[in-house]
Amino acid sequence: MSDGAARPFPHRHLLGIEPLSREDILFLLDLADGYVELNRRPEKKLGLLRGLTQINLFFESSTRTRTSFELAGKRLGADVVNMSVSTSAIKKGETLLDTAMTLNAMHPDVLVVRHADSGAVALLARHVACAVINGGDGRHEHPTQALLDALTIRRRKGRIEGLIVAICGDIVHSRVARSNILLLTRLGARVRLVGPPTLVPPALAAYGVEVHHDMRRGLRDADIVMMLRLQTERMRGSFVPSTREYFRRYGLTWEKLEVARPDVLVMHPGPMNRGVEIDGVVADDIHRSAILDQVEMGVAVRMACLDALTRRLREAA
Ligand code: ASP
Numbered sequence: 001m002s003d004g005a006a007r008p009f010p011h012r013h014l015l016g017i018e019p020l021s022r023e024d025i026l027f028l029l030d031l032a033d034g035y036v037e038l039n040r041r042p043e044k045k046l047g048l049l050r051g052l053t054q055i056n057l058f059f060e061s062s063t064r065t066r067t068s069f070e071l072a073g074k075r076l077g078a079d080v081v082n083m084s085v086s087t088s089a090i091k092k093g094e095t096l097l098d099t100a101m102t103l104n105a106m107h108p109d110v111l112v113v114r115h116a117d118s119g120a121v122a123l124l125a126r127h128v129a130c131a132v133i134n135g136g137d138g139r140h141e142h143p144t145q146a147l148l149d150a151l152t153i154r155r156r157k158g159r160i161e162g163l164i165v166a167i168c169g170d171i172v173h174s175r176v177a178r179s180n181i182l183l184l185t186r187l188g189a190r191v192r193l194v195g196p197p198t199l200v201p202p203a204l205a206a207y208g209v210e211v212h213h214d215m216r217r218g219l220r221d222a223d224i225v226m227m228l229r230l231q232t233e234r235m236r237g238s239f240v241p242s243t244r245e246y247f248r249r250y251g252l253t254w255e256k257l258e259v260a261r262p263d264v265l266v267m268h269p270g271p272m273n274r275g276v277e278i279d280g281v282v283a284d285d286i287h288r289s290a291i292l293d294q295v296e297m298g299v300a301v302r303m304a305c306l307d308a309l310t311r312r313l314r315e316a317a
Contacts, residue, residue, distance in 0.1 A: 009308035013125050013132040016141035017182040025150070025183060028304050032151050035300035039075070049078035049310060052109040056082045057099070058135065059115040064270055064295060065135050065144070069112045072302035078110070096120060097127055104128040109313060110306060131309040139173050139234060145269050146179035148301040150187065152293045153224055156265055161188035166218050166260075168194040169228035169250060169277045172201060173235065176269045177228060181207050194218030195250055198239045215249070215256050222260040226267045227252050227278045243276045252278045257288075265290050
């Protein structure tokens, strides 16, 4: 483990992996390691954020991310309020900034925001006085997902540096892929992007990654295979011939995994499309699949982010 936990976290918001240094990432991962242990105890509650208010503002639907942030805030003792688009004034025509100003006037300490537009969370952060965490903005970034993926990998493999990580499927529409590419390359992993040219444009090699359009080549000797959902809600036009054909060429099966390392770990951020990007029997294999570990690590990572971002506030009190 690193000695990162001794240094302060120098950021006011968590808008993406892009602004984080290697040390910032290790600081959050080390902090999260401690929360994994806490979450396994029968008594999980701390009073660290007592008196602080966290609002989860989700303009786009979510099950695991919102629940995970809610649990994380509650386990640290914060008052947590969930606002989803169906119950908000957005439906009545209020703009993003109106919503930001309205919430700001209620003096929250942390806002967790998910929005369908890339950049919307950063825009909102400029208009509020509290810490803002990006819970996923368009196809831009999903920093807590990349952090929880890194924590899962580090705990299962003991390291990240030098591992071959194949991220497969719909890269072009995926904020998860973007945040993971940034984080994993910063921590020294060898990242490969694998999928059809429509979803994995060769220009992505500019991120310092390998690009493959053939699963056998992309998965060869991989330590980690990270499958991504086909994000049809972000597709304009046709990117794949049919889901059946997509599964045949790019869906993860035992057969395709044969070329990876024998101890390969399979990951998926969820929600999964079984029989489209991944065969259900691979996803459910408790020895190879780390999909439920990812969910567990998600709560711990979000606790670490809430802890780190509210430290200055708590120290000033
Ligand atoms: N849950 C992840 C996200 O919000 C991945 C996905 O939706 O496919 O980006």
